[in-house]
Amino acid sequence: MKRWIAFWNIMRKDIWTYYLKPPNISWGLIFPVAWTGMFFIKSGSGLESIVTLLPGVIAVSILFGTTSMLAVTVTFEKKNRSFERLLLAPIPLELLMLAKTSGAILFGVVNAFVPITLALFLTDLSQVAWMAVLPAVVMIAIASTFLGLFIAVSVSEVFEAQTFSNFFRFPMIFLCGLFFPVESLPVLLRPVSYMLPITYGADILHGAIHGQGMLPLPLDFLIITGFCVILFYISLKNIHRKWIY
Amino acid sequence: METQESISSADTRKSLIKVTKLTKRFDQVTAVNEISFDVHRGELFGFLGPNGAGKTTTINMLTGLAKPDSGTIQIAGLEYAKNPKAAQHLIGVVPDESNLYPELSGFDNLCFCASLYGIHKSERRTRAKELLETFGLKEAAYRKFAGYSKGMKRKLTIAAGIIHHPHILFLDEPTTGIDVASARQIRQLIADLHRSGTTIFFTTHYIEEAERLCERIAFIVKARIVAIDTVLNLLQPIQERSSMLISLSNPADDLCGKLATAFPHYEFQSLYPDQVRVESAARISVGALVRFIENQGAEVTEARLLRPSLEEVFIRVTGIELDIMRKEKERTGGSL
Numbered sequence A: 001m002k003r004w005i006a007f008w009n010i011m012r013k014d015i016w017t018y019y020l021k022p023p024n025i026s027w028g029l030i031f032p033v034a035w036t037g038m039f040f041i042k043s044g045s046g047l048e049s050i051v052t053l054l055p056g057v058i059a060v061s062i063l064f065g066t067t068s069m070l071a072v073t074v075t076f077e078k079k080n081r082s083f084e085r086l087l088l089a090p091i092p093l094e095l096l097m098l099a100k101t102s103g104a105i106l107f108g109v110v111n112a113f114v115p116i117t118l119a120l121f122l123t124d125l126s127q128v129a130w131m132a133v134l135p136a137v138v139m140i141a142i143a144s145t146f147l148g149l150f151i152a153v154s155v156s157e158v159f160e161a162q163t164f165s166n167f168f169r170f171p172m173i174f175l176c177g178l179f180f181p182v183e184s185l186p187v188l189l190r191p192v193s194y195m196l197p198i199t200y201g202a203d204i205l206h207g208a209i210h211g212q213g214m215l216p217l218p219l220d221f222l223i224i225t226g227f228c229v230i231l232f233y234i235s236l237k238n239i240h241r242k243w244i245y
Numbered sequence B: 001m002e003t004q005e006s007i008s009s010a011d012t013r014k015s016l017i018k019v020t021k022l023t024k025r026f027d028q029v030t031a032v033n034e035i036s037f038d039v040h041r042g043e044l045f046g047f048l049g050p051n052g053a054g055k056t057t058t059i060n061m062l063t064g065l066a067k068p069d070s071g072t073i074q075i076a077g078l079e080y081a082k083n084p085k086a087a088q089h090l091i092g093v094v095p096d097e098s099n100l101y102p103e104l105s106g107f108d109n110l111c112f113c114a115s116l117y118g119i120h121k122s123e124r125r126t127r128a129k130e131l132l133e134t135f136g137l138k139e140a141a142y143r144k145f146a147g148y149s150k151g152m153k154r155k156l157t158i159a160a161g162i163i164h165h166p167h168i169l170f171l172d173e174p175t176t177g178i179d180v181a182s183a184r185q186i187r188q189l190i191a192d193l194h195r196s197g198t199t200i201f202f203t204t205h206y207i208e209e210a211e212r213l214c215e216r217i218a219f220i221v222k223a224r225i226v227a228i229d230t231v232l233n234l235l236q237p238i239q240e241r242s243s244m245l246i247s248l249s250n251p252a253d254d255l256c257g258k259l260a261t262a263f264p265h266y267e268f269q270s271l272y273p274d275q276v277r278v279e280s281a282a283r284i285s286v287g288a289l290v291r292f293i294e295n296q297g298a299e300v301t302e303a304r305l306l307r308p309s310l311e312e313v314f315i316r317v318t319g320i321e322l323d324i325m326r327k328e329k330e331r332t333g334g335s336l
Helices: A002-019 A022-043 A047-079 A082-087 A093-122 A130-154 A158-175 A190-194 A197-210 A217-242 B004-010 B055-063 B084-090 B106-115 B121-134 B150-161 B180-195 B207-213 B231-239 B255-262 B286-295 B310-318 B322-331
Strands: B015-026 B029-040 B044-048 B070-075 B091-094 B168-172 B199-204 B216-221 B224-230 B242-249 B267-272 B275-280 B299-305
Touching: A002 A047, A002 A093, A002 B106, A022 A047, A022 A093, A047 A082, A047 A093, A047 A130, A047 A158, A047 A197, A082 A093, A093 A130, A093 A217, A130 A158, A130 A197, A130 A217, A158 A190, A197 A217, B015 B055, B015 B199, B029 B055, B029 B070, B029 B199, B029 B216, B029 B224, B044 B055, B044 B207, B055 B070, B055 B091, B055 B168, B055 B199, B084 B091, B091 B150, B106 B121, B106 B150, B121 B150, B150 B168, B150 B180, B180 B199, B180 B207, B199 B207, B207 B310, B216 B231, B216 B310, B224 B231, B224 B310, B231 B310, B242 B286, B255 B267, B255 B275, B255 B286, B286 B299
Parallel strands: B044 B199, B044 B216, B091 B168, B168 B199
Antiparallel strands: B015 B029, B015 B070, B216 B224, B242 B275, B242 B299, B267 B275
16 A cells, blocks of 8 residues: 555656646647648548548657656656655665656557547547557557656666657657558568567557558557567666666 | 774674675775674764765665675665665665755655655645754745755755654765755754654764764775774874964974974974974973974964864874865865
8 A cells, every 4th residue: 555655646746747737738739730730731632531640640649748758757857866766765666667657658648639539520430449449549658658768767868868769769650650551661671660569559550440450459469568568677677777776 | 993893793782774794896996895884773873984985885775776796784684685675664865965856845845755655645744744844944845846945955855854754864965065054953953863763874074073963983985994983982092192283474494394303202294384283192382382483483373272073083094184175175065
């Protein structure tokens, strides 16, 4: 019970002090809208193309929202030493890091529903398999957050975290099948796609929203869960190695 | 002066901290080298040394922020390596820099820190209010921590360190870099905490501060403990000697050499061109000294007997020059 008091309060503090600040709310709203608009205009087609664009926009919104926030909530706190206060608390590191990332996961999930809500007003989404979309959104949010955590604990400065994030994020837009199918990528780049967690999250969304998934849903879920476990484990290892030196 | 080994074995009071042959290396540098000591229940234990001696690395190992390369740490009988989180329940830590959350108020910072120890909402609110009152921060309770002065920040950081009623409080350089009034208040708060029964592990490079507050002191220099004993026992050897500081104008060349020839029973040391330190096992004859110096063409502007201080003990034991200590204090904004 005592540990859950700590967990809840760490998550609550992060939400109040970081995620509910106006710049982050506007980032969470404006960024997905801008992406949706950009790809819609680029496609040059009618409102019916929204359905094919939607999985990519959802995944990008989650990816950018979560990875950006971890640089602040973890790297910044490590830099100003307030993270030491958490490391000194009598709670296991696994629980502590889950508490630190849970705010970002929720932020990612909320971000995902901005383009979904907009799409609901613009097009018919009656064919969407929501029972697959919802867990897919959560899994993409977890995978992106843990990717952000991996980046945040690999660097020591906030600007390094942002730069390092972009090193992963921008190639992922093109390599993860968000807007261009993985099959249409050059043969040499395809293995890279399969090594990125968002590829599998996007595949679930494509399958659930317009029925064009690459892999069976259970396999997608299994692989993305595996990525989450590996990224979280590596991040914990890095914290032990670098911060509890 | 007792050795590390004898103080560990001779004392029969129960140890709350027991450190045995603790070592920490960073690449080729040994930051802490096989140090051993005990801290007794209810004791205010000083851990003194110049910057870079290994004080903070030792605290980091004692609090779980660093892993020793070898050696053992026991906190209240718990082996730290096996039970780090159980041991962390028993300790409070006040780091050398205030590390609370700048965007939270003083009250919210304390409540948040209490929640990390699993304290329920109503209890943490009551405790936070009580500590804000005790530390004289009631008026600033709902102001953001970022807007606090350095002294206020340090006081709130100490309050956060004791929010969960720890058995042991680690204080790392609590008065470094803050104004004189705040430093005095903090020393008073430390003394009050000690009186209330909290065991305090206290690091500082202000030797006068440690002398005033601590019961026992360990000197750490270049990663090793070079002396450990009660303040009284550490002072004993120099209390039997007389020391005097003579300030001069127009000192003659090699004045110390001439003085040593004229007064063979005294020891002379020139600290600065215009200051001579005199030491003797017997009483120092001020009149004869002053007359001799003035006959050499210099003018004595001040002659002052020196009170035996722990700083002198430190200099004797460690071999660190007084002016190096002074420069270090000036550089770090010493407040004493």
